[in-house]
Every structure is written in structure tokens, then in C-alpha cells.
Amino acid sequence: MTTQTKPIEAYSLPTPNGQKVHIMLEELGVPWNYHRIDIGKGEQFTPEFLAISPNNKIPAIVDPEGPDGQPISIFESGAILKYLGLKFGQFYPTDxxxxxxxxxxxxxxxxxxxxxxxxxxxxxxxxxxxxxxxxxxxxxxxxxxxxxxxxxxxxxxxxxxxxxxxxxxxxxxxxxxxxxxxxxxxxxxxxxxxxxxxxRPAVERGLAWGKDVPQRSLADDKEAQKILFNQR
The missing domain is CATH 1.20.1050.10 (Glutathione S-transferase Yfyf (Class Pi); Chain A, domain 2)
Structure with missing residues (x-):
């Protein structure tokens, strides 16, 4: 079984798409760090985040121990899940x-x-x-x-x-x-x-991850809505 020595860096939020990655990492039991990307403040548009997630969406990860031993960044939640499942040989079948x-x-x-x-x-x-x-x-x-x-x-x-x-x-x-x-x-x-x-304990932890920070109510935050909606 593949082992992970350096933490996987997860750039995310406790949204349904972010929770997928949180749950997967918790289920795998590998070391990982959580980086909160405040999309209501436009942090998804910083050059640093766009370098790993060009679609300016969370979640994204950086695995410092990629397939060739070098770092690899991955965006899109489905691609992240499949990558992690294949790498660690868990929750993705071999047949x-x-x-x-x-x-x-x-x-x-x-x-x-x-x-x-x-x-x-x-x-x-x-x-x-x-x-x-x-x-x-x-x-x-x-x-x-x-x-x-x-x-x-x-x-x-x-x-x-x-x-x-x-x-x-x-x-x-x-x-x-x-x-x-x-x-x-x-x-x-x-x-x-x-x-x-x-x-499942890992699912419970994954769903709760990041919720210790008060979540902005987007329904009432007009400035955040300007950032998030109606982009061209």
C-alpha cells in the first residue's frame, strides 16, 4: 500500500464539492493540510490559486509526492477523488x-x-x-x-x-x-x-471539516454575490 510522508495540501471550503475531498482524505488516513479559500472575498482569483485551479473553483489539491515523486496539482473534485483512489488503492476498484x-x-x-x-x-x-x-x-x-x-x-x-x-x-x-x-x-x-x-467516522469528520469558521450567508451578502455570480 502506498504511504504518504508529506501532507497533501487541500484548498477548499465546507461545501458539497469541498466535502468530497475532506471525506476522501479522512477515509484514507493520510496526512493533509486544509487551506480555506474564501470565495466570497475573491480568493479563488489570486494568481497562486489559479496556478493550481485555472477554473477558479474549489476544491484543488497539491500532492507533494506525485506519480514521479514530484509535486502534482489537481483541480476538479471528481479528478481528485479518482487520483487519490488510484494512488492509494482504496475506494476505487481494480476490476x-x-x-x-x-x-x-x-x-x-x-x-x-x-x-x-x-x-x-x-x-x-x-x-x-x-x-x-x-x-x-x-x-x-x-x-x-x-x-x-x-x-x-x-x-x-x-x-x-x-x-x-x-x-x-x-x-x-x-x-x-x-x-x-x-x-x-x-x-x-x-x-x-x-x-x-x-x-462512518471519516464521513462525519469530512462533512464537519472547516465548519468551525463561521460561514458567510451568501443569500444576504450582496458583495459576495457580485464576486460569485454573473461572471463572464
Missing amino acids: PRQQVKVDEWLFWQVGGFGPMLGQNNHFNVYAPEKLPYAQKRYSDETHRLFRVLNIQLAGKEYITGEYSIADIASIGWAQSWERYGITQAEYPNVVTWIERLAA
Whole structure:
């Protein structure tokens, strides 16, 4: 098993995407350092951060012990999870068929589940004017995606059968199901799965990481909204 002597540097926040990396690092039990990037103040646009995350989004990591022994930086949460899973041989299968299954659900999360729930939240919480079509559009898509996940979890403890980066990628987004008007009766498999994951000590620590710093309420912070929204 690969060992890590130097800490992995994680540039992040306790958001659903940041929590993926926090959980993974906690599950692996490797040394790591947390660097808080205050996106409400525009810290994601500094040259230092853009050098490792050119899309100016968190999370990003720097592994000082990369594949050739030299440092490597990685942005995009799905890419980070897959890199760490491959490097440490944990939470990512070695069987090619199982790898395909995990990849499918990892990409399902980063390409659909996260972005659609994010748009739901944006139009229902942050939009300066209420747009019924947009609100219904993303509410409907949120329910559709929860239904897809609920069906996939039928008869399974984890998304692809065994605990993997597919679960780690999705839990941060799924745990806020009540915010989206989801009821336990609609998607009981999802709620049970959330409870099962939340009982894992590493998941509990990963979800809580960084929350000791008071979080800015973006719904009320107009200056932060100018930084975060409507960029061109």
C-alpha cells in the first residue's frame, strides 16, 4: 500500500464539492493540510490559486509526492477523488468492470446531480427575481435525479454495491435533501444510504471539516454575490 510522508495540501471550503475531498482524505488516513479559500472575498482569483485551479473553483489539491515523486496539482473534485483512489488503492476498484460502474456514477454526480441541485438552490435562494419556469425546471430535475439514485440503491448498501468514491462524491449534495422539498417517503433508499454513510467516522469528520469558521450567508451578502455570480 502506498504511504504518504508529506501532507497533501487541500484548498477548499465546507461545501458539497469541498466535502468530497475532506471525506476522501479522512477515509484514507493520510496526512493533509486544509487551506480555506474564501470565495466570497475573491480568493479563488489570486494568481497562486489559479496556478493550481485555472477554473477558479474549489476544491484543488497539491500532492507533494506525485506519480514521479514530484509535486502534482489537481483541480476538479471528481479528478481528485479518482487520483487519490488510484494512488492509494482504496475506494476505487481494480476490476475493470467495477471501475466502469464507479466511473459512471462519479460522472453522474459531477455532471448532473451536483450542477442541477446547485441551479435549484441558485434560482430558489439567490436569484434577485423569482423565475417560476427556472424554479420548476430545476426542482423537477432534482426530483428526477433523486429518483434515479433511489432506484440504483434498491437492495444495495452503497451506490455500486461496495463503498467507493461514487458514494463519497454524492453524500455532500444528497444530505441536504429536505432543502429541495424531498420527503423520506419519496426516496427512502436515499435517506437510509445517507444515514449509513453519516455513521462512518471519516464521513462525519469530512462533512464537519472547516465548519468551525463561521460561514458567510451568501443569500444576504450582496458583495459576495457580485464576486460569485454573473461572471463572464
